[in-house]
Amino acid sequence: MTVGDSVRASVVAGSDESVSRHADVLVVGNGMVGHRFVEQAIAARPSRDVRIVVLGEEPHRAYDRVHLSSMFDGVDADGLTLPHDAVDGAENVEHALGDPVEVIDPAAGRVRTRSGATWTYGACVLATGSAPFVPPIPGVDADGVFVYRTVDDLDAIQAWSTGCRRGVVIGGGLLGLEAANALRLLGLDVTVVEFAPRLMAVQLDDGGGRALRRRIEALGLQVRTDAAAQALRVGPDGAVSAVELRDGDPEPADIVVIAAGIRPRDQLARDAGLAVGERGGVVVDDSCATSVPNIYAIGEVACHRGRVYGLVAPGQAMADVAAKQIFGGTSTFDGADTSTRLKLLGVDVAAVGDPHAIGDDVVVADPATGTWQKVVLGPAQEVLGAVLVGDVAAFMPLIQRLRSGAPSPDVLDILRPTAAGGADPFADDAGVCSCHNVNCGTVRAAVREGFEDVAGVKSCTKAGTGCGSCVPVLQQLIDEQLASSGQVVVKRLCRHFAMTRPELYEVVRATGIRTFTELIARHGTGRGCEICKPVAASIFASLQSGYILDGEQASLQDSNDHFLANLQRDGTYSVVPRVPGGEITPAQLIAIGEVARDFDLYAKITGGQRIDLFGARVDQLPSIWSRLVDAGLESGHAYGKAVRTVKSCVGSTWCRYGVQDSVQMAIDLELRYRGLRAPHKIKLAVSGCARECAEAQSKDVGVIATERGWNLYVGGNGGMRPAHAQLLAEDLDDASLVRMIDRYLMWYVRTAERLERTATWQRKLPGGIDFVRRVVVDDALGLAAELEADMAHHVESYECEWSATIASPERLERFRTFVNSDEPDPTITHVRVRGQLIPS
Amino acid sequence: MTMTPTPTHGATRAWVAVCDVARMIPDRGVAALVDGRAVAIFLLADGELCVIDNVDPCSGASVLSRGIVGDVDGAVCVASPMYKDRFDLHTGRCLDRADVCVDVHQAMVRDGMVAVRLADG
Numbered sequence: 001m002t003v004g005d006s007v008r009a010s011v012v013a014g015s016d017e018s019v020s021r022h023a024d025v026l027v028v029g030n031g032m033v034g035h036r037f038v039e040q041a042i043a044a045r046p047s048r049d050v051r052i053v054v055l056g057e058e059p060h061r062a063y064d065r066v067h068l069s070s071m072f073d074g075v076d077a078d079g080l081t082l083p084h085d086a087v088d089g090a091e092n093v094e095h096a097l098g099d100p101v102e103v104i105d106p107a108a109g110r111v112r113t114r115s116g117a118t119w120t121y122g123a124c125v126l127a128t129g130s131a132p133f134v135p136p137i138p139g140v141d142a143d144g145v146f147v148y149r150t151v152d153d154l155d156a157i158q159a160w161s162t163g164c165r166r167g168v169v170i171g172g173g174l175l176g177l178e179a180a181n182a183l184r185l186l187g188l189d190v191t192v193v194e195f196a197p198r199l200m201a202v203q204l205d206d207g208g209g210r211a212l213r214r215r216i217e218a219l220g221l222q223v224r225t226d227a228a229a230q231a232l233r234v235g236p237d238g239a240v241s242a243v244e245l246r247d248g249d250p251e252p253a254d255i256v257v258i259a260a261g262i263r264p265r266d267q268l269a270r271d272a273g274l275a276v277g278e279r280g281g282v283v284v285d286d287s288c289a290t291s292v293p294n295i296y297a298i299g300e301v302a303c304h305r306g307r308v309y310g311l312v313a314p315g316q317a318m319a320d321v322a323a324k325q326i327f328g329g330t331s332t333f334d335g336a337d338t339s340t341r342l343k344l345l346g347v348d349v350a351a352v353g354d355p356h357a358i359g360d361d362v363v364v365a366d367p368a369t370g371t372w373q374k375v376v377l378g379p380a381q382e383v384l385g386a387v388l389v390g391d392v393a394a395f396m397p398l399i400q401r402l403r404s405g406a407p408s409p410d411v412l413d414i415l416r417p418t419a420a421g422g423a424d425p426f427a428d429d430a431g432v433c434s435c436h437n438v439n440c441g442t443v444r445a446a447v448r449e450g451f452e453d454v455a456g457v458k459s460c461t462k463a464g465t466g467c468g469s470c471v472p473v474l475q476q477l478i479d480e481q482l483a484s485s486g487q488v489v490v491k492r493l494c495r496h497f498a499m500t501r502p503e504l505y506e507v508v509r510a511t512g513i514r515t516f517t518e519l520i521a522r523h524g525t526g527r528g529c530e531i532c533k534p535v536a537a538s539i540f541a542s543l544q545s546g547y548i549l550d551g552e553q554a555s556l557q558d559s560n561d562h563f564l565a566n567l568q569r570d571g572t573y574s575v576v577p578r579v580p581g582g583e584i585t586p587a588q589l590i591a592i593g594e595v596a597r598d599f600d601l602y603a604k605i606t607g608g609q610r611i612d613l614f615g616a617r618v619d620q621l622p623s624i625w626s627r628l629v630d631a632g633l634e635s636g637h638a639y640g641k642a643v644r645t646v647k648s649c650v651g652s653t654w655c656r657y658g659v660q661d662s663v664q665m666a667i668d669l670e671l672r673y674r675g676l677r678a679p680h681k682i683k684l685a686v687s688g689c690a691r692e693c694a695e696a697q698s699k700d701v702g703v704i705a706t707e708r709g710w711n712l713y714v715g716g717n718g719g720m721r722p723a724h725a726q727l728l729a730e731d732l733d734d735a736s737l738v739r740m741i742d743r744y745l746m747w748y749v750r751t752a753e754r755l756e757r758t759a760t761w762q763r764k765l766p767g768g769i770d771f772v773r774r775v776v777v778d779d780a781l782g783l784a785a786e787l788e789a790d791m792a793h794h795v796e797s798y799e800c801e802w803s804a805t806i807a808s809p810e811r812l813e814r815f816r817t818f819v820n821s822d823e824p825d826p827t828i829t830h831v832r833v834r835g836q837l838i839p840s
Numbered sequence: 841m842t843m844t845p846t847p848t849h850g851a852t853r854a855w856v857a858v859c860d861v862a863r864m865i866p867d868r869g870v871a872a873l874v875d876g877r878a879v880a881i882f883l884l885a886d887g888e889l890c891v892i893d894n895v896d897p898c899s900g901a902s903v904l905s906r907g908i909v910g911d912v913d914g915a916v917c918v919a920s921p922m923y924k925d926r927f928d929l930h931t932g933r934c935l936d937r938a939d940v941c942v943d944v945h946q947a948m949v950r951d952g953m954v955a956v957r958l959a960d961g
Contacts, residue, residue, distance in 0.1 A: 043913070495912070517885075527867075527885070529910030530919035530926070555867040559906040559921030562868075567921055571901035813863065818878070819870040820858040825878070827895060827902040 020110060023053035023094075025326060026121035028101045028111065028268070030056025032065055032082065033299030033315035034127035038093065039086045040323035043495070044525070048091045055113060059098035060151055066312055066485070068154055069178045072185035077151050083450040104272040106292045123294050123326045126269060126282060127319070130262035130300040130310070135170075139232025143239040145256045148179040157257065161186045164254035168192075168243045170229050171259035172199040177344045179257045180221060184345070191222040191251050193229055193243060195260075203340065203351035207365060208387035211372035215347045215390065218370070224251070232256060264301045264308055277303035286332040288322040296322045304333060311338060320498075331498075339402070341388075341395045341484055350388040350395045353402045357384035364415045366390075373415045381407040396483065400766040407780075410767055432477065433463035433470045440477055447481040454478065470720065472755045493754060494531035497524040501535055501679060502751045508539050509750075515552050534558045535754050538641060541677040542749050542794075547804050548677075549811065560639035563815065564801050565621055570828055570839040573621060574614040575601070576638035577628050578674060581648045581666030581686075582609025591631030599624055602836040607718075608645030608683065610636060615837055617825065619817045625802045634800035637675055641755075643682045643745075646670040647695070651688025651705065660705030662688035665734070669703070672738065673745065675798050676791075679752040679761075682745065683717070697725045700758040701741055706730070710737045714744055714772065715762040723759035726769040729777050739788065743776045746787040855948070855955040861889075862952065869905035869918065874956045879945055880905035881954060882929060884916060889947035890929035891956050896920040897940050904942070 025041055027034050034054060041052055056062075063080040071077060087093055096117070103112045110120045132147035134140055144164075146157050161167070167183040169176050172194025183190045192199070198209025199216070213223050228246040232253075235241040242250040264281040266274075275283040275291035281303025288296045288304075299315030300308065309315060314336030321333040341350035347370075359376040371390035375398065378384045383401040388394060394414045401408050408414070426432075428441030438461050446460040454474050458464045464471045479491070491500045497520075499507070504523070513519050516536050520528050528536075537556035541548050548561060560566055565573035577592065592611050596603045599620055601613040616624055638644060646669045649655065651662030666686040676682070685696040686703040696702025702713035708731040716725025729740055752761040765771050774780040805811045817825050830837040858872040864883040871894045872879055878894035882905075894902045899922035907918040910926075912935055917926040926935040927942055934940035946957045 048914075496910075526914070527909070527911040527916065529912070530908040530924060533908050533910065552866075554865050555909070558908065559903070562906065567903070567906075569899065569901065569922070571903045571922075814865075817871065818873045819863075819881075820856075821873040823873055825902050827878070827900065 020118040020120045021053075022051070022120045022122075024050045024122040025052045026111065026119055026124045027052065027054040027127060028104075028124065029127035029129055029299075029301075030054050030058065030062050030095065030097060031127060031129045031299070032062065032312050033129070033319050034125075035062035035082050035087075036316045037125055037127060037298060037319035037323055040320050041326065042086055042090045042093060044323045044327045044329065046327060051092045052090075052094070053119060054093075054095045054097075055099065055101050055111070055119070056095065056097040057100035058150060058152070061095075061097075063151060065149070068148070068151070069182040069185065071151070071154050072158070072182050077155075080151070083452070083456075085456075101268060104268055104295070106272055106274075106295060109294065121294070123296065125322055125326075126290070126295065126297040126301055127299050127315075128265040128268065128301045130308075131265050132175075132258060133261040133263045134258055135229070135260055137229060137231050139234050139240065140258070142232055142234040143237075144254065145232060145240050145258065148175055148182070148257050148259050149262075154182065157182065157255070158186060161188060161255055164188055166191070166252050167255045167257065168251050168253040169257045169259055170243065171261065172196070172223065172225065173202060173259065173261070174200060174342070174344070175262070176257075176259035177216070179259045180216075181345045183255070183257065184219070184221065188255070189220075189222075191224060191253075192216075193227045193245065193251065194223070194225045195228050197226050199223065199225065200344075200349065203349070203355060203387070204389065205355055205374060205387050207363065207374060208349075208355075208372045208389045211365070211367075211370045211389040212344075212347060212349060214367070215370040216345055219345060221345070224248075262300065262310055264303065266301055269295075269297065269301070277306060277308065279303075279308070281308040284318075284333075286321075286334060287325045288318050288333055289325065296326070298322050305335060307335070309336060309338070311336075311340060313340070314338070337399075337402075339395075339399055341392055343484075348388070348390060348392040350392040351386070352388070352395065352398045353383065353385035355385040355387045359384050362411050362415070364412070375408075375411050375415065377408065377411065381409050381411075383408050383411070392484075396480065397766050400764070404766055406766060406771065408767070410770055413770075414767070426477065432473050433461075436462040436465065438463035443474060443477045444481045447478050448485070452478065452482060472753075472760070473721070476760070493535060494529055496520060496526045496528050496532050499523070501539075501754045504535065505539050505542075505750055508536075509543060514540055514544060516556055517552060528556075530558075531754070534561070534641075537561070538677045538679070543790075544797075547799070547811075548801065549805070554814075563618060563621060564625075564635060564639055564805065565616065566639045568614060568839070571825060572614070572828055572839075573616045573618065574612050574638070575616055575621070575624055575628075576606065576610055576612050576636040577633035578636040578670070579610040579645075580670040580674075581646055581663050583648075583663055583667060588631060588633060591628065591633065595624055595627050598627075600837055602838060606638075606645075609647050610645060612638070615830065615839075617817055617828065618815050619822075622806055622812050622815050626806050629800070629803050629806060635675075635802040637801075640675075641678055641680055643670075643673040643676045643678070643684070645683060646673075647683070647685040647699070649686075649688050649693035651686075655688055657691060658688035658705070659707055660688055660710065662686040662694065662703075662705055665703060665710070665737075666694075669701075669738070669741065672795055673741075675801070676745065676749070676794055678745070678749045680755050680757045682748075682758070684741075698722065699725060701725075701744065703737065709733050712737060712740055715759045715769070717757050717759050721759075723757075725759075726762070728769065728773055740776055742791040743784055743787045744772070746790050747775065747783065750787075853958045853960065855950070855957045857950065857953040857955045859954050860952060861949050861954050864954070867909040869907065869909070871902065871905035872956065874945075875958055877958060878902045879956060879958070880907075880918070881947060881956065882909055882918065883954075884909065884929075889949070889954060890916070891945040891947045892918075892927060892929060892932055893942040893945075895942070896922055896925065897942060898923055898925045898934070898937065 062082045099113045099115045101111045112118045167188040169180045169192045172192045231244045233242040242252045244250045269282040282297035284302045298318035324331045339352045357376040359378045362375045364373045375386040376384045397414045446457045451457045451460045533556040646666040648662045648666030652658035682700045684701040685694040685699040687694040687696045698716045702725045704711045710732045712728045713725035714728045829840045831840040856874045866885045869880045869882040880894040882890045916929045919926045932942045932944040
């Protein structure tokens, strides 16, 4: 198939019914963006009765156009097919493919396809994408000249290429280099002809273009820049034989692929009288609505604020907006960041923000390896844009800087390769799920195969289906893999909230909403789930303190929080009284011992210097806690994503080496932060000297005494992925220490993702610990007063949840094994081992 | 508030009154012992009552009544507090493991009391 034929060759599969059929939502175009829209519309439609119909020109199921060249790299066309899980099972969703729409009649609300089928619509969504721009030069109609856009184009290229030796690609942009890769994989000698002075002129600067060129030439490809193709020379057999250039010798060619840019496919819309932009594209507003009622346009055919996006990510963002708008939502498309990261011909290339911004350039380049990294800083040293070729490790950190607008005087640290010392914990061969022995590379491969969320990766790899502790890491790997393939990572808390935990936190803080019903009605969809409900409950608890189980909040809590105890594998619970700083009186020890004896509970010392009592039935919890509260003990919050313990050594009170009173400080800190709800559990420790017997550097917040005061370490943890805490500040006096911890913890509570511990949160912040220092110590964001006030509010309003519970008959009602019987749970059975009961 | 739409097979057992409906927390469950069998009863926010087995087959623990109620693409489900496997409250199907399901029972409100009737089998 040659240029110009691509439209005529499609398979006609429609039927010529004389009566119009009706679609509540009619999607014109079945590309990546159209497909995304359908997925979103299925999720957003108020009922399965809403009929969604897709009319597509190509006969294929929607496929991944971005990775077309992988067809010549061992992937067949079926392998490019996009995931259809959400679509295949859905009722009232119909695809009529191989039969393009030819006429839209907005007045009648009707379209007609090539086969003569007519459809009426409630809403019509144009997702016709773009077509290759073919420059009007002599010879483009010759045999052996192709465009590069569809699976059929690639099939045709492959068929023609047999026996060919030399291929020329006209266009050295993103598509051109993909096409060059395709020809290379077919075994041809390839020359890329680019009109501009450098490759990827839109995304790269001169230095980046040079580095990319050097790498591509090292693969054996020829590159001619500043080269304008004037004509295609055609041989006597009617096939192309060479590309004539304005300057220099012609390039001999047995096959020519034209990738000189794309144009929106807006003819349908023009014919129907829809407004189009000056340079093409159907004009849409922020809701993706066109100038004609009930017609929307998304993706590369749309022109938003004068701009047509040629990337898939903004198109997907538009698809999401249009799907919401059609069903009464209010989300809008406000333009898109065109930052992109991709692999071209095996070379990593990334552009961040505006790579052509004018400012101060920070450049790290190594001509020997073909690496080029340039960051443009603005007047306040904020990141305006960046170009990365050869080494794109800095992509995500730079994106974060770009979005935060934070000053980045340390940008060189971001660009330098990861400091030596320690293997990359996320290397392909590094394990991620130890239950099923799955490594990071397997997870990335699953994402590449289309399993783009945790549920999908779980089903495909089994990772995360054991103890589940690696799920946050899975999410991170998925996000990074998606970002690396140029897709926008839509951060969703869950299927009910299209926002992250920090965003939800800000919504709750700013709106004052304090019930889940209102929160989900105004900012989410559906009923909620086991993910968003506890997150909302935690945010409410952080912002208002007070009893967490009254009213509607009761239905939001995890079983642990609901019963204020830790669920064990047999359905019983464990009970952990608070032992501040690990200091306990003999009377309290006796009280705990008596309770354990009287209720026949299994007792064990925990790692956090307290005592855990196991095997309590739900109905026993209130009587157990009455006894403990009477003995002066209180809830240890071992059941919550909350501050747990502050471990300490005996410090200067007893120890010969102690330089500060670490026990007093530990108790003070534990009583201050007890009950603070957070995205994950928080542990602290205080050591009385540099010998560090309290192991403070393995805690979220670690305090180590010095001769002059306290050193403060943050972001450590033990557990699955041990992390060393990093030094935040030195030689603090007592008051300053508390102030710094107040700010650090509250900032973490506000901005971390669900189930993200301080170490990960801190590592992902742009600039890491240095940025933490500027915000927490230097108050660079002006947040300090607010954070301290929030913490003060928490401290003032704290009350022991168990004291509050046993004081209220109403609150005690839930503590029943069976609502209609006092019989014990027959599934709970015990055996006595080493003198104590354990599950049998 | 009437019967749940779950009369799957010929239910011949008796209705058993278990608790005052006013005591139930919307979108939260309670466990009850009906004819010696532990069931989880949920009062949904819209007033519907759903009853499934209380024992989570994935863990063997009698805990489903303590899970969080939510929805997956419109299907109302409860997530077991043990390993977070989700069960459709109307069909008993486990959404996370295709080979697993629990029985669905019937519920109604009579004289302000929640009454449950076990499914046969």
